[in-house]
Amino acid sequence: MRPFFPPKFPHTPATDVAGEVVEVGKGVQNFKPGDKVVAYLTLANGGGLAEFVTASERLTVARPPEVSAAQGAGLPIAGLTALQALTQAAGLKLDGSGQKKNILITAASGGVGHYAVQLAKLGNTHVTATCGARNIEFIKSLGADEVLDYKTPEGAALNSPSGRKYDVAVHCAITGIPWSTFKPNLSANGKVINITPGPSTWAAIAQNTLTFSKKQLVPMFMSAKSENLDYLVKLVKEGKLKTVIDSKHPLSKAEDAWAKSIDGHATGKIIVEP
Known part of the structure; x- marks a missing residue:
């Protein structure tokens, strides 16, 4: 079975998540509880609109202190x-x-x-x-x-x-x-x-x-690779790339975030936080 870990995240409404690892599955080698990360969730893992999510190690990268959870959560897709x-x-x-x-x-x-x-x-x-x-x-x-x-x-x-x-x-x-x-x-x-x-x-x-x-x-159909996600995170850390945040919404008001996204006039990314 592929190793997974469930982190606690602020998220974007779909499959982009960033936050802190709270538990790791058997076989996970690169992360431990407490690590700050950014991850791309596949459809098999479920969506990111939850307080806890399960992510694949191979589509997860470390998030340095210079990159906030909200900044990181906008990157994957x-x-x-x-x-x-x-x-x-x-x-x-x-x-x-x-x-x-x-x-x-x-x-x-x-x-x-x-x-x-x-x-x-x-x-x-x-x-x-x-x-x-x-x-x-x-x-x-x-x-x-x-x-x-x-x-x-x-x-x-x-x-x-x-x-x-x-x-x-x-x-x-x-x-x-x-x-x-x-x-x-x-x-x-x-x-x-x-x-x-x-x-x-x-x-x-x-x-x-x-x-x-x-x-x-x-x-073009996007194919997620951890090395590319890591590259983007490093660009944000270096100040060469920024995530522009249109708005932030609490998880309890996720429907407002979806409505704004569907409207199609957001400037930058819409973030959902627990």
Whole structure:
């Protein structure tokens, strides 16, 4: 049986948790009671909306004193998704090496988007981001070079203010933006990484395959790895990445957190605490 331990956590509403280990299962070698940790919960482990949860050792990392439980709890799903989209799907090197890339990030003020902006700027990039009007200055503060209000004609068309074509677009918006809107804004070999692929995504991929298009639409499904989660935690510790917290809710009011999440207009992450 895989070793598990049940920590006591402040949590985000889904499968992201951070807190303190209170007990370890047989075979657990890297953690002991009292350790501060961040963990990603699989569906087999149940959700994080509980005072105590059971987590897998292989998807748990140490949380240093410089990283609060609330900061850590925002990282597993959103942070890992942003990291995977940029480094694996887009091939971006976050040490600043490599050829300069123009990157578009949609829904940049959301959970994945606000991490994606910060991570992209660690690389050799020019970042254009979309968000609502009220979050434009916020996204600029995260490092975006250009920000588009998605409700304006220019924003809806994804036109870069400087006229740049995008080498990569990380599509974080839940509401669909058609491939026909992305395509004219991409460079000759540009690609769109869709983190929430739907039927229209597969239809566009089929069309691109039939027409031998060099421009690509790439569906992405996050695969959690402890080394990547540890990397994100270290970036937070070093002050190179931050979890922006939209709001905090007590566990007894978890339904309020869910309602705010479903509304789709949170800035950063929504945190649930015991």
